[in-house]
Amino acid sequence: MSDSKILIVEDEPSLSGILRDYLQAAGYTCAQVFDGAEAVVQFKAYAPDLVLLDLALPGKDGMDICQEIRVFSDTPIIMVTARVEEVDRLVGLETGADDYVCKPYSPREVVARVKAVLRRHQRAPGDAVAAGLVLDEAAGRASLFGQDLGLTQVEFRLLRTLASEPGRIYSRDQLMDHLYLDRRVVTDRAVDSHVKNLRRKLGESGDAWIHSVYGAGYRFES
Known part of the structure; x- marks a missing residue:
């Protein structure tokens, strides 16, 4: 079981709730944000170990949020998108994200991606x-x-x-x-x-x- 904290930035409450339930079942602690304008403020307050960040958000676009976070933090970010036209940019991780997932997705796949990205970033000291x-x-x-x-x-x-x-x-x-x-x-x-x-x-x-x-x-x- 993991005690890592995950920040879910997703404006659809039903999807956010499903991700939260699956991640909590995997041992993670979760916080949810539904408006892009609040994402960076909540990031600083919650200090998560990883961010699940939807691309299309009210208030502020996911790419802008990702780039804003990258100014002061290298916390891993997994982008979530339903925009087929953005996939090429995300594949190249031009946003500064560490990985991406396309909608519709399997919640189990998202949990697996979270585990893989955290493993890469949470290398033990020494x-x-x-x-x-x-x-x-x-x-x-x-x-x-x-x-x-x-x-x-x-x-x-x-x-x-x-x-x-x-x-x-x-x-x-x-x-x-x-x-x-x-x-x-x-x-x-x-x-x-x-x-x-x-x-x-x-x-x-x-x-x-x-x-x-x-x-x-x-x-x-x-």
């Missing part, structure tokens, strides 16, 4: 992600065989993101969404520069763990 490589989430530090790597916060987020799903290819745009919480405008080549610096700090393991995928992006292989 958790080893590869031989000798330890990430301390609470301190925002990484060490290799006990030696602090001296990573910047952007480099730490880059390493954490890549290592969270070994084998997955992240595009530069996807990585930028994880690296810059203030949504600043930078070129995708900034990611290449951060990868170069991260590899250098990892020493001989850098090139072995962080692979360039031509025309696609980067992946982590431990």
Whole structure:
């Protein structure tokens, strides 16, 4: 059972209630918001571990809410949409979201997505992600065989993101969404520069763990 807190931002009370019931049955604590204009205020007050965020909301659009939250928080966000035309943007996670679900959906699928996203983000402090490589989430530090790597916060987020799903290819745009919480405008080549610096700090393991995928992006292989 989990004690994680989920904020459900959904303007349809029946759907919100179904999601709440399924998530509570899975051990989560839930709060509900029905108006987009109240979402960020409730987010700050409730301090959830994950947000289920509907795209089409009264008061404020889900994409605007997501981008507003990303200015000050990297709390995982799962977008929920019935807009087929928005799926391409959500697939690329251009909104800053961590995952998306399309309506109509199975509540069980949503619970499974919540569990998967939380697993990626709730890595225990001092958790080893590869031989000798330890990430301390609470301190925002990484060490290799006990030696602090001296990573910047952007480099730490880059390493954490890549290592969270070994084998997955992240595009530069996807990585930028994880690296810059203030949504600043930078070129995708900034990611290449951060990868170069991260590899250098990892020493001989850098090139072995962080692979360039031509025309696609980067992946982590431990």
